[in-house]
Amino acid sequence: MSRIAIIGAGPIGLEAALLATQLGHDVQVFEKGRVAENILDWGHVRLFSPFEMNSSEWGRGALTKVLGPDALPHEDVLTGSEFAERYLIPLSRLPELADRINENCHVLSISRQHFRKTEGIGSKTRGAEPFRLLIEQNSTRRSVVDDSLDDASDDDERSSPPNSVRQVQARHEVFKYRVDERVQLADVVLDCSGTYPHHNWLGDGGLPCIGERDSLTENHYRLPVIRETEFGGRIVLVIGSGFSAATSVVALAELAKQHPRTKVLWLANSQPEKGIAAGPLTFIPNDPLIERDRLTAKANDLAVVGHISRASLTETSSHPVVWFSDVAVVSITRTKTFREFDGFEVELDWSRSHQLRTDGQNPFPPSVTVDRIVANVGYRPDRSIYEELHVHECYGTQGPIKLAAKLLGETSSDCLSQTTHGAEVLKNPEPNFFVLGSKSYGRNSNFLLRVGIEQVREVLASLNH
């Protein structure tokens, strides 16, 4: 039996926790928010893959055993919220997992006991020591203004362990700063902390464009609920060439049916070696994932009809989407629009666009003024938590190298054609530290839950041998 620490109570962390418990391990899950935090954040979006593909047989079996055969969702394709409420949250409440899921516990960093990063490289003695996880729990921070360091009115704080309360006197102000931290030891660590919502940047080459860090907040990179109050009748700039951006564009086009003044400017690359007529999204012939097929068709259709080169035609004047293909953002400046809402002035670089005239002149606008920005430009792993460990990463994707090398060898554009590659490719130079789930793919966005569930099975089987 091993002490297994699991970081993240998303779908893969929960599946791992349940199977590891069933195999007799001593499991603790640390979740910085609530169970299924990230999925609930985009809960309004419908998953592409059917429920059976997104859940394990051990998860479905355990729920059926405890709650009866009607406990499982009967619909095939659920929204993120439905998936969380009808499968993931019930999983987390199974008796096997009682007292094993620690919500509001943020894993800040992981190390090997007694070994610094530079010590014991490749040695058996390093691998024999447990992991140490530094965890911030239910952190509450507050500051009070007081003349005295000795605040007798707060009995709670007086009875706390002395190292959990730090008092700092600055001039005449006393700041009480409470962080409840603790260290957890473990023999095995499964990092299932995902990539969402650690976003990429929208500027050329993946850098922040000028003004981006100042003008946009974390919310601009999420998948927004397209509410009439927020987006109706507005000019919205959507940036991104993948399914998340397509989801936002299609939802905005729907809203435009009720609010015809809603206009979407969609900055998305065209597909390599395909013309504008193919649209930005790769079409998968006979796609078995019906929702994905529908979204691809709708988004490409909206883009092609509304391509910028057709913007002056009268038949497209009422079309809700204008597709700016292969255009980069140079800068973003916050501004006030005439509607008195905060808007943005966005400067564009057309040098890669195929729409330039043969004389090199650009007939299109060098900048646009918009009311809203939705930057669905992808997500990346937060590697800071394993900085003290030995993890060999791929320089292209930032996923662990052995798996990344296998994935780079895959040529199909359909993530559904992927298989897993066994526990061996999930091993790191740091023994018994595994990155699983969407984080194992790093910046590669092809991850599917089906693959993560298989990873869990393979890694836990390898521990038991």
Ligand SMILES: Cc1cc2nc3c(=O)[nH]c(=O)nc-3n(C[C@H](O)[C@H](O)[C@H](O)COP(=O)(O)OP(=O)(O)OC[C@H]3O[C@@H](n4cnc5c(N)ncnc54)[C@H](O)[C@@H]3O)c2cc1C
């Ligand atoms: C909009 C969208 C639609 C998708 N649709 C599909 C689909 O149809 N089919 C499919 O197979 N895949 C889909 N995916 C991809 C993928 O399956 C999901 O992203 C899925 O949520 C990944 O599961 P996970 O458990 O690896 O990570 P997550 O669900 O991201 O869970 C990670 C958890 O770790 C927690 N956490 C993070 N850092 C820490 C820390 N330091 N300490 C403690 N806890 C931490 C987070 O709060 C979170 O709860 C979709 C992704 C997105 C964004």
